[in-house]
Amino acid sequence: xxxxxxSPSIVNLPDGSSYTFGIVVAQWNxxxxxxxxxxxxxTLLQAGVSETNIEVLYVPGSFELPWGARQIMxxxxxDAVICLGCIIQGETKHDDYIATAVAAGIMQLGLMxxxxxxxxxxxxxxxxxxxxxxxxxxxNKGSEAAxxxxxxxxxxxxxxxxxxxxGY
Ligand code: DLZ
Numbered sequence: 001x002x003x004x005x006x007s008p009s010i011v012n013l014p015d016g017s018s019y020t021f022g023i024v025v026a027q028w029n030x031x032x033x034x035x036x037x038x039x040x041x042x043t044l045l046q047a048g049v050s051e052t053n054i055e056v057l058y059v060p061g062s063f064e065l066p067w068g069a070r071q072i073m074x075x076x077x078x079d080a081v082i083c084l085g086c087i088i089q090g091e092t093k094h095d096d097y098i099a100t101a102v103a104a105g106i107m108q109l110g111l112m113x114x115x116x117x118x119x120x121x122x123x124x125x126x127x128x129x130x131x132x133x134x135x136x137x138x139x140n141k142g143s144e145a146a147x148x149x150x151x152x153x154x155x156x157x158x159x160x161x162x163x164x165x166x167g168y
Contacts, residue, residue, distance in 0.1 A: 023056045026121075042143065069081045
């Protein structure tokens with residue numbers, strides 16, 4: 001399949017200077033998840049988010065991401081939380097169980113809390129596919145997750161509506 005360019009959301013980043021983000025990172029397949037973290041941080045900083053407004057929490061594996069996201073949104077205001085993980089298919093169905101639980105947990109937490117929780121979890125057949133999506137030929141999905149978090153922070157605070165009303 002052909003590789004694709006950076007998504008429009010990464011090219012046209014909203015101004016992030018007034019927002020605060022949490023990033024939760026699974027340590028399974030750490031080389032990949034650290035690359036996703038770098039991509040996410042780079043994108044947030046590029047959008048004007050202050051380094052002090054980015055809090056990072058490490059959890060053991062992707063299964064713990066929803067719990068980590070709940071934990072990181074507790075102490076103070078977060079405009080969005082980004083979950084980063086890498087689930088690689090093995091000989092058993094563990095990847096299916098983990099991925100399904102994590103996706104459901106992240107969705108549920110976002111709906112219950114009102115804080116956008118972004119699914120930045122790779123679910124790949126092998127390590128090569130993961131590398132291609134962590135800064136390789138398919139871009140960096142951590143960066144894309146951060147761009148989504150920025151968009152959701154803007155939507156959540158109603159800034160988009162405000163801009164439309166005043167004629168941007
Ligand atoms: C146990 C496990 C396995 C086999 N594979 C992965 C994986 O590919 N990616 C990942 O993020 N985590 C994996 N884990 C760990 C689980 O997410 C979790 O940390 C443990 O089951 C403990 O709850």
